Amino acid sequence: MRAHRPDLLHFTAARRAALALTAAAFMIPAAASAQTITVWSGYPEMAPFYEHVAASMKDAYPDLKVNVEAIALREHEKRIALGLTSGSAGVTVIELAGSTASRYIENELLPAAPQAVSDFVSDEANFGSFFVEAASRDGTVYGVPLFRGQGSLFYNLDMFEAAGLKEPPKTMEEYTAYADKLTQRDANGNPTVSGWSLRLSGGGQGIAEKFWINLFQYGGSVIEPDGNGKWRANYANEAGRKTLNQYLQNVHVLKTVTPEMPADAEAFERGQTAMFIRESWVIADIAAKAPDLKYATAPLPRGSIGLPTNLYVNAVEGDDAEAAWAFTQAANEAENLVWLLDNVGWLPNRSGVDYTVVTDKVPAYGAFVDYPEDYAFFTLPAIGPIEEVLTRLAAQLTNAYGNPSLADDDAAIDAFLAKAAEETNTILKREGLLAE
Amino acid sequence: MLQRKRWRFAILAILPTLAIFAWVRMYPIAETLRLSLHEWNILSKNKPFIGLANFRELFQDQLFLTALVNTSIIAFGVLIVTIPTALVIAALIHHRTRSRFAGFYETSVFIPHVVSLVPAAMAWKWIFDAKLGPLNALLQMFGIPAQAWLFDPVLSVICIIVLCSWQALGYAVLIYLVGFKNLPVSLFEAAKLDGASGIQRFWHVSVPLLKPITLYVSVVTLISAFNVYAQAFVLASDSQGAPGRQVRVLVLDMLENSFRNYRVGYAASEAVVLLAIVLVLTLIQFGLLREKGRS
Numbered sequence: 001m002r003a004h005r006p007d008l009l010h011f012t013a014a015r016r017a018a019l020a021l022t023a024a025a026f027m028i029p030a031a032a033s034a035q036t037i038t039v040w041s042g043y044p045e046m047a048p049f050y051e052h053v054a055a056s057m058k059d060a061y062p063d064l065k066v067n068v069e070a071i072a073l074r075e076h077e078k079r080i081a082l083g084l085t086s087g088s089a090g091v092t093v094i095e096l097a098g099s100t101a102s103r104y105i106e107n108e109l110l111p112a113a114p115q116a117v118s119d120f121v122s123d124e125a126n127f128g129s130f131f132v133e134a135a136s137r138d139g140t141v142y143g144v145p146l147f148r149g150q151g152s153l154f155y156n157l158d159m160f161e162a163a164g165l166k167e168p169p170k171t172m173e174e175y176t177a178y179a180d181k182l183t184q185r186d187a188n189g190n191p192t193v194s195g196w197s198l199r200l201s202g203g204g205q206g207i208a209e210k211f212w213i214n215l216f217q218y219g220g221s222v223i224e225p226d227g228n229g230k231w232r233a234n235y236a237n238e239a240g241r242k243t244l245n246q247y248l249q250n251v252h253v254l255k256t257v258t259p260e261m262p263a264d265a266e267a268f269e270r271g272q273t274a275m276f277i278r279e280s281w282v283i284a285d286i287a288a289k290a291p292d293l294k295y296a297t298a299p300l301p302r303g304s305i306g307l308p309t310n311l312y313v314n315a316v317e318g319d320d321a322e323a324a325w326a327f328t329q330a331a332n333e334a335e336n337l338v339w340l341l342d343n344v345g346w347l348p349n350r351s352g353v354d355y356t357v358v359t360d361k362v363p364a365y366g367a368f369v370d371y372p373e374d375y376a377f378f379t380l381p382a383i384g385p386i387e388e389v390l391t392r393l394a395a396q397l398t399n400a401y402g403n404p405s406l407a408d409d410d411a412a413i414d415a416f417l418a419k420a421a422e423e424t425n426t427i428l429k430r431e432g433l434l435a436e
Numbered sequence: 437m438l439q440r441k442r443w444r445f446a447i448l449a450i451l452p453t454l455a456i457f458a459w460v461r462m463y464p465i466a467e468t469l470r471l472s473l474h475e476w477n478i479l480s481k482n483k484p485f486i487g488l489a490n491f492r493e494l495f496q497d498q499l500f501l502t503a504l505v506n507t508s509i510i511a512f513g514v515l516i517v518t519i520p521t522a523l524v525i526a527a528l529i530h531h532r533t534r535s536r537f538a539g540f541y542e543t544s545v546f547i548p549h550v551v552s553l554v555p556a557a558m559a560w561k562w563i564f565d566a567k568l569g570p571l572n573a574l575l576q577m578f579g580i581p582a583q584a585w586l587f588d589p590v591l592s593v594i595c596i597i598v599l600c601s602w603q604a605l606g607y608a609v610l611i612y613l614v615g616f617k618n619l620p621v622s623l624f625e626a627a628k629l630d631g632a633s634g635i636q637r638f639w640h641v642s643v644p645l646l647k648p649i650t651l652y653v654s655v656v657t658l659i660s661a662f663n664v665y666a667q668a669f670v671l672a673s674d675s676q677g678a679p680g681r682q683v684r685v686l687v688l689d690m691l692e693n694s695f696r697n698y699r700v701g702y703a704a705s706e707a708v709v710l711l712a713i714v715l716v717l718t719l720i721q722f723g724l725l726r727e728k729g730r731s
Contacts, residue, residue: 074696077695078691081478081479081694081695084479085479103477103479103698106479107480109479200587201586201682202672202682203672204696258584260566260586261566261567384698385697387698388696388698388699391697392499395499395682395684402588402589423498
């Protein structure tokens with residue numbers, strides 16, 4: 001037995017050494033390829049852009065693996081709520097509107113950006129103050145600005161010519177007059193091609209956002225600040241009445257559009273509507289789906305929504321987090337931003353980048369970048385209940401749009417708006433945000 | 437002693453199943469009940485106890501009340517459409533059991549139940565489309581004006597009832613067919629000898645004997661219909677605002693309150709109301725059908 005013992009020991013030692021070597025052999029590449037990040041987007045059309053950014057980082061991060069997960073916005077919102085609160089998200093770059101991110105920042109679920117990233121964002125040469133504020137809270141930078149939603153009028157040139165219209169409408173009154181002229185009807189007078197496609201139905205807060213864009217042209221807003229961090233409803237007034245009545249006039253009196261007609265970008269691309277208001281992504285969408293469509297864009301009468309979307313990262317420490325923050329900056333490289341505008345159509349927020357290679361090639365971008373000097377912008381306030389305010393207003397507006405008895409009845413419209421505004425103020429009060 | 441050993445073995449054998457059941461079924465229900473009494477925004481670590489405040493707010497909330505009414509109409513509509521239709525179809529298929537097409541009949545009725553919900557709902561969305569849909573084209577051939585199926589407040593609810601019934605029918609028919617196959621043949625032969633017609637045999641023999649099946653099918657159909665969500669979501673939702681009225685139903689309202697409005701406690705109170713409604717209705721169904729079954 002003794003004679004065998006050293007052999008056994010020797011064998012065990014050899015086996016241990018072999019195991020250690022094997023483990024080390026596996027660990028070396030594992031350490032080298034340890035950097036893995038996930039990108040969550042609420043816009044499926046953004047997936048190619050993020051993959052493009054990941055490809056552009058290959059030289060600096062040869063072993064970085066980037067998983068791009070772009071899904072519909074409403075599902076994206078649910079994913080963030082569940083993923084961040086359960087801590088199951090891993091190191092993730094999260095694309096989110098500044099107004100929505102505020103809740104997560106308040107609850108310490110999104111960390112402040114590292115100093116180097118903060119310096120990059122705060123540099124006036126990179127971003128205007130509007131975008132820096134949208135990515136910050138109480139002066140601290142949490143996100144990196146990327147792109148914005150900004151509305152302009154899209155109009156069909158052939159239909160304008162056929163209706164004898166030489167230029168786009170310049171006032172909201174002209175919008176209705178133009179819609180009436182542009183509407184195509186069958187022998188019974190029913191519209192077959194809408195003059196002006198309005199958002200009248202569907203789910204979510206989009207209906208209220210579109211209403212707010214029109215309301216803004218009349219000088220109103222869904223909620224207004226009191227200057228002390230509090231808010232109140234601001235649409236139960238003349239601006240609100242004019243806005244709602246314009247919808248009702250078009251739907252029930254002039255019948256330039258009906259709720260059941262095909263709507264939005266899809267309808268525009270198929271020649272089923274003559275004009276509509278939308279963000280710049282429609283330009284790339286038209287290029288892909290209806291390249292022969294003759295159309296142009298124009299700024300809105302007073303101004304537009306400017307809805308900045310930022311990139312956040314749910315961690316600050318570790319290799320993966322470092323790579324994730326580097327990704328947010330790589331997304332803002334000039335070459336990548338020009339690619340974004342050219343291929344996806346969302347408007348990049350970074351200043352000092354020469355976009356003329358795209359804007360010269362596609363004149364439709366003109367309305368989004370060359371607007372009048374006094375052109376005004378508004379954005380969704382970064383307060384917790386903004387989604388609830390808009391979703392509930394959207395449900396009320398859908399009922400109003402379907403109610404012909406409201407058309408031209410100022411008293412009925414005022415009563416409707418007062419009731420809706422009361423609900424808005426109740427939500428603000430519950431959250432301790434109602435202005436006196 | 438042996439008895440005790442058997443009991444111990446039985447309890448130990450059933451314990452893992454009971455533990456899993458308690459964890460995946462009972463715990464979430466208990467947690468939902470607890471959450472309904474708290475204010476929680478899903479993000480915060482604090483969940484202050486607020487008693488019945490969520491329930492008080494709920495019954496003044498116009499959107500919740502609309503969702504409650506819509507869901508109830510849809511659930512009872514599906515029940516009223518599905519149960520009699522399934523019973524008649526199952527009787528017809530059973531009557532043709534020996535036909536070489538029997539398998540085809542059963543399969544064609546059951547297919548909608550196994551088809552994935554979202555593509556099926558998309559297909560129905562196209563059928564109901566006011567401008568491009570075949571339903572309006574068919575109506576117009578008979579001089580009936582086109583209808584705004586997915587926007588009109590009443591028609592949009594009817595569309596969901598049709599879609600849910602279409603899906604529920606296959607399962608109900610299948611269960612009824614099993615019931616028909618187990619009915620005693622002697623009773624039908626006796627009724628036939630007494631001169632009962634086919635319809636009379638169906639009405640006076642089959643229907644009373646199938647009451648336990650009817651109870652089961654109606655409970656399953658009603659509970660399933662009260663949980664309607666995807667049908668309403670797909671028929672109305674479209675990122676580009678394609679025509680479709682968002683028919684507000686309870687599950688949709690809960691999801692909106694949880695993940696858009698960040699009010700999980702409030703959404704939990706809606707879930708408790710839904711649970712209570714389904715529970716009460718199920719008990720009523722059990723009571724009615726069992727009582728009549730005995731008499």
